[in-house]
Amino acid sequence: MSPSGAEVLRQIKSRIEEVDPSVVREQVSNGAVVIDVREAEEWSTGHIPGAKHVPKSYLESRVEGAAPDRDQHVVLYCQSGNRSAWAARTMIEDLGYENVESMTGGFTLWKDRGYEVEQPRTLTAEQRERYSRHLLLPEVGIEGQQKLLDAKVLLLGAGGLGSPAALYLAAAGVGTLGIVDDDAVDLSNLQRQVIHSSERVGVPKVDSAEETIKALNPDVEVKKYAVRLGPENIMDILPGYDIVVDGLDNFPTRYLLNDASVRLQIPVVSAAILGFEGQLSVFKPYDGPCYRCLFPVPPPAELAPSCGANGVLGVLPGTMGLLQATEVIKLILGEGEPLIGRLLMYDALAATVGEVKVRRDPECPICSREPDEISDDELGVFPDYEAFCAGAH
Amino acid sequence: MAIVKIPPVLRAAVGGEKELSADGTSVGEILHSVAASHPETQSQLFGPDGGLNRYVNVYLNDEDVRVLDGLETSVGAGDTLVILPAMAGGAA
Numbered sequence: 293m294s295p296s297g298a299e300v301l302r303q304i305k306s307r308i309e310e311v312d313p314s315v316v317r318e319q320v321s322n323g324a325v326v327i328d329v330r331e332a333e334e335w336s337t338g339h340i341p342g343a344k345h346v347p348k349s350y351l352e353s354r355v356e357g358a359a360p361d362r363d364q365h366v367v368l369y370c371q372s373g374n375r376s377a378w379a380a381r382t383m384i385e386d387l388g389y390e391n392v393e394s395m396t397g398g399f400t401l402w403k404d405r406g407y408e409v410e411q412p413r414t415l416t417a418e419q420r421e422r423y424s425r426h427l428l429l430p431e432v433g434i435e436g437q438q439k440l441l442d443a444k445v446l447l448l449g450a451g452g453l454g455s456p457a458a459l460y461l462a463a464a465g466v467g468t469l470g471i472v473d474d475d476a477v478d479l480s481n482l483q484r485q486v487i488h489s490s491e492r493v494g495v496p497k498v499d500s501a502e503e504t505i506k507a508l509n510p511d512v513e514v515k516k517y518a519v520r521l522g523p524e525n526i527m528d529i530l531p532g533y534d535i536v537v538d539g540l541d542n543f544p545t546r547y548l549l550n551d552a553s554v555r556l557q558i559p560v561v562s563a564a565i566l567g568f569e570g571q572l573s574v575f576k577p578y579d580g581p582c583y584r585c586l587f588p589v590p591p592p593a594e595l596a597p598s599c600g601a602n603g604v605l606g607v608l609p610g611t612m613g614l615l616q617a618t619e620v621i622k623l624i625l626g627e628g629e630p631l632i633g634r635l636l637m638y639d640a641l642a643a644t645v646g647e648v649k650v651r652r653d654p655e656c657p658i659c660s661r662e663p664d665e666i667s668d669d670e671l672g673v674f675p676d677y678e679a680f681c682a683g684a685h
Numbered sequence: 686m687a688i689v690k691i692p693p694v695l696r697a698a699v700g701g702e703k704e705l706s707a708d709g710t711s712v713g714e715i716l717h718s719v720a721a722s723h724p725e726t727q728s729q730l731f732g733p734d735g736g737l738n739r740y741v742n743v744y745l746n747d748e749d750v751r752v753l754d755g756l757e758t759s760v761g762a763g764d765t766l767v768i769l770p771a772m773a774g775g776a777a
Binding site: 543564565566567568569571586587588589590591592635637639642646647648649650651 | 690692693694703738739740741742744747748749752767769770771772
């Protein structure tokens with residue numbers, strides 16, 4: 293009578309070397325080749341960092357690609373440690389490998405121990421459906437969609453510009469959206485701030501925005517900062533973000549943002565609106581001009597009406613916010629011609645778009661210097677910095 | 686003679702016009718001509734030393750006149766000057 297499968301497995305395990313996950317962790321850093329022999333769908337849920345994937349059913353034909361040398365130290369693992377034992381036997385007895393081990397307990401034990409797990413760069417079936425119209429574009433595709441999912445974008449304000457930008461960035465699958473806003477939703481916001489809703493009047497904007505984003509796309513992680521961006525917190529908030537979307541409503545913070553973003557080398561997609569007109573540009577530190585190259589000093593209060601309440605056609609921040617979102621996505625994908633060194637001017641009433649060149653100023657007080665030469669104390673500083681907006685009221 | 690595009694913040698000073706025609710063959714002449722016709726724009730465009738205020742950018746067609754010859758930049762018929770002060774309006 294032939295032995296049972298369990299008995300064969302027991303015999304195999306007695307003939308091969310098994311290693312504990314704790315040892316495998318050390319072996320990885322010592323140059324061992326770790327091979328995951330599970331099926332593709334198991335691999336796609338997570339695997340040991342740095343492992344190669346050769347499903348057991350393809351072992352004989354593909355393992356040489358992962359481990360070309362027969363005397364190489366190879367560690368195999370599967371989900372629980374059984375399939376990898378079979379695979380180790382095959383490699384040793386049929387394929388002539390000399391130094392193959394099987395990890396006891398498999399990936400299940402590895403995870404139970406709390407060891408590091410790498411999520412492979414694949415899309416789930418739901419994501420393939422959700423982003424199918426992106427995947428059909430050669431400029432995006434799976435690789436581009438993964439870039440979007442990996443991207444971290446910080447929105448300064450969940451207001452007129454931030455609302456539409458956040459909505460479309462969330463829909464596009466930008467994986468992390470940080471939102472800085474210390475305001476609560478007001479009824480007068482709803483004419484243009486489309487991420488909020490009537491029933492959320494009085495709710496903090498960061499919470500309201502998060503609710504809409506989560507309902508739209510659960511892939512997106514929302515990081516909320518219910519604070520007013522200022523010199524005391526900017527260097528805590530900005531680091532780690534790939535791109536900043538600037539919808540700021542005042543000059544002091546805009547200069548502060550510029551200086552901090554140059555120092556941290558984070559591109560800023562900036563828009564401003566007034567009445568029926570909008571401006572848009574991308575300030576990518578050291579690749580193009582910074583905001584101070586464009587406007588070295590802020591205008592006096594009488595020429596800066598944005599410090600007070602002004603009328604705005606509700607759809608205009610929508611248009612400009614979506615142009616910002618478009619630039620953000622282009623930067624993430626590395627596609628197209630970003631609006632670096634150019635300033636776009638949109639006149640909604642005339643239905644015209646104009647553009648002017650923005651040059652780097654070789655004497656710019658900020659971006660003519662190396663990032664680490666810019667000190668904390670200099671960020672956003674002007675001689676009359678504090679007095680500036682106060683004078684407008 | 687050139688077309689001068691007036692930004693929203695300066696329109697009140699020019700009777701609400703979005704663009705003006707102004708005489709002159711240089712950027713300086715044209716902007717002084719605007720200021721002469723609309724005196725309220727004088728202090729907004731020019732500083733006490735007679736130079737352009739640093740918070741106002743002026744473009745000949747699409748190029749910043751500061752990288753050309755500044756106020757001396759010559760302007761041909763059919764050219765457009767764009768006056769562009771900084772706008773900070775988000776939409777909070």
